[in-house]
Amino acid sequence: MDRRKILIKGGTVISINNNQLVNDQLDVLIEDDKISEINKSIITGDDFTVLDANRMIVLPGFVDTHRHLWESPFKGMASNWTLMEYLQIMLGKIAPTMSADDVYAANLLGAIEAINSGITTIFDWSHIMNTPEHSSAAIKGLKDSGIRGKFGFGTPGTSVWEWFYESKLKHPLDAKEIRTKHFNSEDDLITMALAIRGPEYSDLEVAKHDILLGRELDLQISMHIGGGTFGPKYNGIQKLNNEKLLDSDLNFAHANTINENDFKLLADHGCSISVTPEVELQMGLGLPITGKALKFGIPTGLGIDVISASSGSMFDQMKIALQAERAIQNEKSYQNLQMLDKLTISDIDVLKLATIGGAKVLGLDHKIGSLEVGKQADIILININDIGLSPTLNLVSSVVLYAKDQDVDTVMIAGKIVKRNGKLLNFNIKELLKKASQIANKSLE
Structure with missing residues (x-):
């Protein structure tokens, strides 16, 4: 050849x-x-x-460290929702209606959309594992797109009330079969991770089980943390630390409302953070913690997150992350009746988050990111x-x-x-968009 x-x-x-x-x-x-x-x-x-x-x-190429690809056909549906509306409607009503074929088309569309905007690596945080067929379809959609990425094997999208509200259901052991069946080499473009609920969406024993499952399978483990009032209510980082579960294989999305000591713990244990600024600002998760993560030297990347509510473009996320952090620092200065002499974050800092920073978050900086x-x-x-x-x-x-x-x-x-x-190149975009429209229209019936 x-x-x-x-x-x-x-x-x-x-x-x-x-x-x-x-x-x-x-x-x-x-x-x-x-x-x-x-x-x-x-x-x-x-x-x-x-x-x-x-x-x-x-x-x-840009690295998107946190996105729910299966929501790609639903652009704009969640653009006026709070976090609780998103949980109750997108995960509570729409996710159970998705067929395996729908998930394949959605993942393929989402990955191609990412490629079009210059994203060459993506973490697909996939909480639509309704059946083994859904899991296989999601993986096939990723692989067929030609993108590089991590497939975050999550939980079924069959009942948000059972799986995401202080859930006592352990992560599906199908993860073991998925690992063996679909992911045989770390040199492949698509590798596997575990997308777990964590201590804000499941009880502590479940979170402990899920983390240990990920470690048994030698996978990176990602969870949402510090989302609005859930942060101080559940104090998840401290609980995981008390159980001696914090380690460099843990990735935390958001972290908006964790405390100063939590940031120190994440830094000390080599954990990583995914900042998804646009959705965080909309859905009440709290102000993006870009500056805090950089201050503590925590491996940090950017993500799109909820494509049904926000732009799928890394350009938009970079701009929002940069200017939101500048607004936070300017406001602090203003509250002290002062004005900053110099901005505390630069365009280079944010470009780093979108490239080598994201690669470090996914443990791929030896391969990509620069x-x-x-x-x-x-x-x-x-x-x-x-x-x-x-x-x-x-x-x-x-x-x-x-x-x-x-x-x-x-x-x-x-x-x-x-x-x-x-x-x-090499994609039938017209047919794919037609299928995506059918999926979206079905959700409105």
Whole structure:
């Protein structure tokens, strides 16, 4: 089989490598699925495909650390809901009506939507495991999209009242069969994780069982924590610490209303956090904790979360995360009748969260998250010729504050081009959107 050889020529590489910003005009050489060279004016032979990246930004693909992909057909349905309305309607009424075929189409659509916006890696937190067929369909949707990701095997979406309100039901042991049947290598694009309820949505003994199940299967374990009043009510981080359960394999989504000591515990144990700023602001989970996570040095990434309520674009989440944290710090200063002399968070900080930060959250930073020789060729090209981006004096700000999905010219995952010249390749988008509309209309009946 011929080797895949691609040269990205003449673009401006932006990447955070070893905590240092690379911002320079460089060529990037890809052989098969890996980056083999990054340098000035690389010369190649006729057997290389050359991508002209002049007037383009060359970036590592974005990493979405927390999204419920199965909700992709329901855009806008939850846009005016609180958290409790979301739990009662999306999980309480709609999830039980989803067929396995619906879940396949939803996951495929959601993953392709992510790819279109420059997201090359995703954590699918999948709480729609109604039957073994649903689980297989969700996994197949992810794999068929060509995205890199982690499949977070969650609980059934058959009864929110049984599974999510101080639940006493333990995580399905189907996880063991799923692990054996679908996930045989950590080198595959899609690997497995465990998406558990945790101490805010199940009782402590259940949370303990679920964490130990994840460790038995050698999986990353993700849960929601610190969501609005649930944070101080259940004091979940402290309970897990008392049980000696905190460790680096635990990922916590949100963490908006945990306390200062909780942040110290997470930092001390190497736990990670997924910030999903848009949904957190809408649904009353609390103010995003981006600044606190950075202050304590906790591995932190960004996520889209509830695609039925918020934008699926990492560009939007970066902007909201940045400006929300600036608003928090400005308000603190104002309350002391002062104004800040200097902003406390920069566009580079947030770009890091969307790339290498997210990769660290998912334990994949040895493979992805930055453009370095030997790493996987998960790369995006952003065209800066559009009036919305040009002229520009700051390319990092162009990415974080100005760019939109339509500015993503090229997406490459493991050296394979899946979007080029602004167009998705090899997907029947029309048929998929038709199926998604049918799923959405069914939910309204």
